[in-house]
Amino acid sequence: MTYILAIDQGTTSSRAIAFNHDGKALITAQREFTQHFPHPGWVEHDALEIWETQLAVAREAIDRMGSLPAAIGITNQRETTVLWDRATGMPLARAIVWQDRRTVSACEQIRASGAHHAIERKTGLVLDAYFSATKIAWLLEQIPEGWARAEAGELAFGTIDSWLVWKLTAGRLHLTDPSNASRTLLMHLSTAQWDESLLATFGIPSALLPTIVPSSGIVGETDPQWFGKPIPIAGIAGDQQAATFGQACFSPGQAKNTYGTGCFMLMNTGGAPTFSSNKLIGTLGWQTRAETVWCLEGSVFMAGATVQWLRDGLRLIERASDIEPLAASVPDTADVWLVPAFAGLGAPDWDGHARGLMIGMTRGTTRAHIARAALESIALQSADLMTAMARDAGKPVTELRVDGGATQNNLLMQMQADIAGIPVLRPAMTETTAFGAAALAGLAINFWSGLEAVAQCWKLDQRFEPRWSDSRRDTHRERWRAAVDRSRDWARS
Secondary structure, eight states: OOOEEEEEEOSSEEEEEEEOTTOOEEEEEEEEOOOBOOSTTOOEEOHHHHHHHHHHHHHHHHHHHTSOOSEEEEEEOSSOBEEEETTTOOBSSOEEOTTOOTTHHHHHHHHHHTTHHHHHHHHSSOOOTTSSHHHHHHHHHHSTTHHHHHHTTOEEEEOHHHHHHHHHTTTSOOEEOHHHHTTTTOEETTTTEEOHHHHHHHTOOGGGOOEEOOSEEEEEEOOHHHHSSOOEEEEEEEHHHHHHHHTTOOSTTOEEEEESSSEEEEEEEESSOOOOSSSOEEEEEEEOSSOEEEEEEEEESOSHHHHHIIIIISOOOSSGGGHHHHHHTSSSOTTOEEEOOBTBBOTTTOBTTOOOEEEOOOTTOOHHHHHHHHHHHHHHHHHHHHHHHHHHHTSOOOOEEEESGGGGOHHHHHHHHHHHTSOEEEESOOOHHHHHHHHHHHHHTTSSOSHHHHHTTOOEEEEEOOOSOHHHHHHHHHHHHHHHHHHTTGGGO
């Protein structure tokens, strides 16, 4: 059977999924890998463990399919920063994960100098530790002679897509695509190229950087040692842009929200970048041989990770799936609010010093109220993003396409519709991030004839209609914002 293999390298697991012409996921292989938290606010991954788990699941999927794929598409956790030795191919330190907050003070120093205005105008991003540039600088500081070795071309930087391409091609290719490059604070959003003045601002040598190539197009082949024969690598996109593509948000104004470790909402803004005035970020969506598409994006740092915290940190539940019946056992939170700012607040607040807060508890508070408040916090943070997005776009978002593991939680999806006040559409196939990578690769080799053929793969599973009155919604969201305000700036004091 002819198929496309999607390599989906996420924050907590490496996966490989085989897709057929109908966009159906035929085979899924998955392995979790270790999360490292060496200091409060620090999050690290072992890049070699990522590679080993990703190679293992790709081989497993191919073995189970019984044949090689027509092409490989890669999608990845974004902003996570890897630095390696070009000669040995070995990482020089653990990868610094997108959630990591160690460079907040470095961002504040740049902001104090006033340089952030030019950075934000060029990149469409907010100067924040979330993005890669200050992570690269931090790593170069820690590595003996890091700056000199980088200038000499001995070292390589990459987000996870670049690292995987390097390993898959046995070090022959050092590449990234514009969707990933647009998350580094080093790419000019309008030109989709590395910007010399941005590199100078952060002091990062251009010799470190991968070449930017289109998101859809054959860029090379895997080394035969990995799968027996070469396989074309034909698609690369950061996970959230891949999910937007996989959700068939091909028209300006269409929006999706992915519920994973974090929540990421993207709106297609068309063939020109949009610069937010509401603390969202502009990002490049994807680049094919036919077009370049830009998006507006808002990021929630803690979504599924909040449920993991209830499970692993508080031991409130045994399995993540337990949260739905527990939360549904009470009609509301009894005025308990959980602000999961464990790694600071993302859009639209952008407060690296905010910290997690739970407020409103009484002697009558139960674990069910806390579970429900945790689910509501995911929907409330996402609704904040939607409000900012509508302001930037000058028109309301009329429906929200959703994907990610947490969309199987019907209670959460109904909460999202109620709190946002718009219909929430869950597709029949929720592996839209992996499918987006497969679709970008499939377009490059004519596995799909065009965007219309890809869009035909999208099918509705369930539509969640809002049930709350406007007054109830407004009151609820005002109370939420009051709780958020109390979480702000805590780590500075």
